[in-house]
Amino acid sequence: MSSGHEAAFWADEEVRLLDPGRTHVVRDSKTPSGPVPISGLRGPIISDALFRTFKAHGLDVRFVYTIDDYDPMDSQSMKERAGMAEHMGKPLCMIPSPDPSVGTDFADYHATRFVALFAGLGITPEFHRMRDLYRSGELDRQIDLVLRNAETIRQVHKRIANVDHPKGWLPVAVICENCGRIGTTLATDYDGKTVAYECKRDYVEWAEGCGRKGRISPFKGNAKLLWNEQWCAQWDHFNVTYEEGGKDLLTAGGSRERSNEIYREVFKKEPPPGLQHEFFTFGGKKMASSKGIGAEALEIVGIYPPELVRFLMLRTHPKRHLEFDPAGLTLPRLVDEYDRAADAYREDPETDLAKTWRLSQVSPTPAAPGFRVRFTTVANWLQIPSIKPEAEAEKEKGARLTDAELSDLHGRLELARAWLQRWAPDEARFEVLDKTPPVELTREQRRYLFAIKALVGKVHDAAEMQNQLYEVAKNVGLVKADGTPSQDAFAAIYLAFLGKPKGPRAGWLLLSIEPERVRRRLDDLGRAA
Numbered sequence: 001m002s003s004g005h006e007a008a009f010w011a012d013e014e015v016r017l018l019d020p021g022r023t024h025v026v027r028d029s030k031t032p033s034g035p036v037p038i039s040g041l042r043g044p045i046i047s048d049a050l051f052r053t054f055k056a057h058g059l060d061v062r063f064v065y066t067i068d069d070y071d072p073m074d075s076q077s078m079k080e081r082a083g084m085a086e087h088m089g090k091p092l093c094m095i096p097s098p099d100p101s102v103g104t105d106f107a108d109y110h111a112t113r114f115v116a117l118f119a120g121l122g123i124t125p126e127f128h129r130m131r132d133l134y135r136s137g138e139l140d141r142q143i144d145l146v147l148r149n150a151e152t153i154r155q156v157h158k159r160i161a162n163v164d165h166p167k168g169w170l171p172v173a174v175i176c177e178n179c180g181r182i183g184t185t186l187a188t189d190y191d192g193k194t195v196a197y198e199c200k201r202d203y204v205e206w207a208e209g210c211g212r213k214g215r216i217s218p219f220k221g222n223a224k225l226l227w228n229e230q231w232c233a234q235w236d237h238f239n240v241t242y243e244e245g246g247k248d249l250l251t252a253g254g255s256r257e258r259s260n261e262i263y264r265e266v267f268k269k270e271p272p273p274g275l276q277h278e279f280f281t282f283g284g285k286k287m288a289s290s291k292g293i294g295a296e297a298l299e300i301v302g303i304y305p306p307e308l309v310r311f312l313m314l315r316t317h318p319k320r321h322l323e324f325d326p327a328g329l330t331l332p333r334l335v336d337e338y339d340r341a342a343d344a345y346r347e348d349p350e351t352d353l354a355k356t357w358r359l360s361q362v363s364p365t366p367a368a369p370g371f372r373v374r375f376t377t378v379a380n381w382l383q384i385p386s387i388k389p390e391a392e393a394e395k396e397k398g399a400r401l402t403d404a405e406l407s408d409l410h411g412r413l414e415l416a417r418a419w420l421q422r423w424a425p426d427e428a429r430f431e432v433l434d435k436t437p438p439v440e441l442t443r444e445q446r447r448y449l450f451a452i453k454a455l456v457g458k459v460h461d462a463a464e465m466q467n468q469l470y471e472v473a474k475n476v477g478l479v480k481a482d483g484t485p486s487q488d489a490f491a492a493i494y495l496a497f498l499g500k501p502k503g504p505r506a507g508w509l510l511l512s513i514e515p516e517r518v519r520r521r522l523d524d525l526g527r528a529a
C-alpha cells in the first residue's frame, strides 16, 4: 500500500523552501588550491540545476559564485612540491602562477582552469573573487561587525564545535606586513580602526610565521575573515537565500552549523536553507584536490560530452552517495541510462527521469531528443573498418538522420573511440582478423560453420540473420537442455572471425564483413560432417 504521499522531484522540493515574494540568491564557491577532481563539479551542477528549477517556477533568482582566493595555502601535498614550501600560509592569490599564460597567480591559475569548464557545461553564474571584495572595502562593514562581536563568536565556536579560541582572539587573519603570510597571524585587540597581530612561528602546523608584531587596519584587503565568519559575510553581502553544500561541511558541529549560529546571533539573520549532497567517491575513496585522488575534472570534461557530465551528477539523488570510476563499463552503462532518460522525456516530460534529462542539457530549454544509436553498437562499428556509421545509423533508423541526430552520432563515435582507447575492458575490444586464426573447434562447431554458409549473401537484415543463426544452431544440435542455442554456436563464429570466443551481435558481425570473405573463412573452418 502506498502511503498516499508521492515525493516530488528533489529539485522541485527545494522550491517549497523559498518565499515567492522576494528576490533569491543561490550561492556556490570554490577555494582554488589545486587541480579540481571531477567530484568538484557535483556542487556547481546541482546548484545550477536548482537555479534553473527556481527560475522555471517563476522565482526571481540570481546565481552567485565566489572564488575564495584569499584563503591561505594550507595543503600538505602542495608543501611537498618543488618551490612551494616558502609559500605555505600565504593567500592563494599572492603565490606565483604555475603558468602565467593561464593565470596571473596560483589562485587565478587553478580558478581559471576550473571555471573555464562552466560555460561548456551550461553553468553561468556571476563570478566574484574574494580578493576583489576585500580590497575594494565591500566587506568592511561585515569585518567591523564580526570584530565587534568577537566574544559572542568565540562562545559559538565553544558551544557548537567545542573549539576553544584564546581569550581576546579575533576571527580575522591579517596579512603579515613582513612575510606576506595570512595563515600564521593571530589578531587581537580591535579598537574600531586597527587590530594588534603577531605572525607566530608555531601557530599552525603547515606554515611557519616570521615573528612580526604590530598593529594594522583590518580593512581594504589587509585581512580576511576566518572561514565561518567569511561565510556569513558572503551570505550577508550577497543576500544569499539558498546554498547547497557537500556533506563534509554540514555535519553536526561542522562548519555550516557554526556559520548558521553566528549568522543568527551576530548578523541577526536567518541562514539560507540548502540541501547537503552526499560524498562522491572514486574507487571507494573520497576525492580531494589536495590529495590528488580521482580523475581531474578537466580530463573527464575534455572527453565526456557536457550533457553526460551533468547527467552523471544529477541522475543520483544529491542525498545519495555517488561512486564513480571511469574504467570498464561505466561509460556504456551511463550512456544507456542517459538514453532511457531521453526516452522518458519524449514520453512524458513531467516524470523524474525526464526532468533529470532536461536538467542535464546544456540549454535550459532543449529540443526534444531524436534518434540515437546505442553506445555499445557505436563502439562495435568503430572496430570494423568496412562499416560506414552514418549509413548504418540511417539503416537502423529507417530514415535519414536529422542534423541534430547526425551530430549526436558523431559525438558518440568520438566518445566511443576515447572509451576503447582508455577504459574499455578486453571483452569489448575486437578486430576482424585478416587471416584464418589457428583456433580449436569441436566437430559440432565445424558443422555449424559449414551450415551457416548458406545464409551468406541471402539474408541481408541483421535481426533476420540473428534469427537464422539460432535456427541453424538448433538444426545442427548445438542446443542447451531447454532447447535454446548453446553458447558454442556463436562462439564458433567469434573464434572464426575474431580469434576469441566473445564479440558483438553475431548476425550483425557477419553482415558487416564482405560476403566473399565470410564464405572463404567458413570454407576454411567448416566441415560438412
Ligand SMILES: [Zn+2]
Residues within 6 Å of the ligand: 176, 177, 178, 179, 180, 181, 199, 209, 210, 211, 212
Ligand atoms: Zn610574518
